[in-house]
Amino acid sequence: MEKEPSQNEERTPVDKQSYQELIGSLLHLSTFSRPDISCNVNMLSQFNQDPRKQHWNLALSVLKYLKGTINSKILYSRTGKPISAYSDSNWAEDINDRKSQSGIVFVMAGGPIDWESRKQSIITTSSAEAEYVTLTSAAKKAKYFKLLLVELGILSEEQPIEFIH
Known part of the structure; x- marks a missing residue:
């Protein structure tokens, strides 16, 4: 043993x-x-x-x-669904510096097109504040994706990016 x-x-x-x-x-x-x-x-x-x-x-x-999970794959296909942004954070997870972790994933055509997981640059004082920091970062990225995809002709100005939290 x-x-x-x-x-x-x-x-x-x-x-x-x-x-x-x-x-x-x-x-x-x-x-x-x-x-x-x-x-x-x-x-x-x-x-x-x-x-x-x-x-x-x-x-x-x-x-x-x-x-x-070696056979796991990212598969893209036409779904007809809007781009979705998923975000989450943990509050003060790191016991060394008490900083929170943010996670964001953008999904389009049934698969992720962008993702990030990073330690927040500030020390938040509540789980709600940690979530706001993550949502702010996700909103900035969503604005960028929206402008890019409209310019490429993939999205129209009226199509939303759906936030799921």
């Missing part, structure tokens, strides 16, 4: 270069094709300068998740 690692074992430093290479590869995936791992990879990337065994193990669990 495998023993549980002690707290000291979990805090053991790991090879910095190997950790950074793994996180860099995961960041590439999360940026270009796997929005489902964005939040986790974003949080793990904070430890690039001083990675510990617990961070390495968490990064390996992301790899395990990817292996289990």
Whole structure:
């Protein structure tokens, strides 16, 4: 039977270069094709300068998740639905600096066309304030997408971008 690692074992430093290479590869995936791992990879990337065994193990669990979902794909098809913007945040998730995490996904033609997961730049004092910060960022992006898609002739000026929270 495998023993549980002690707290000291979990805090053991790991090879910095190997950790950074793994996180860099995961960041590439999360940026270009796997929005489902964005939040986790974003949080793990904070430890690039001083990675510990617990961070390495968490990064390996992301790899395990990817292996289990290797056949997952983003499929686009005509749905006739408006562009949808989904947003969410957590409040003061990071115990080190008490900053919140924002997540935004824009969906068009049945698949994501843009996504982001990032730590908020300010310390919010409530979950409502954290949500407002995320919604503000989503509204800015929605304005940009609307202007771009109208100019490309994909949307008309009257077509809305639906916000789902």
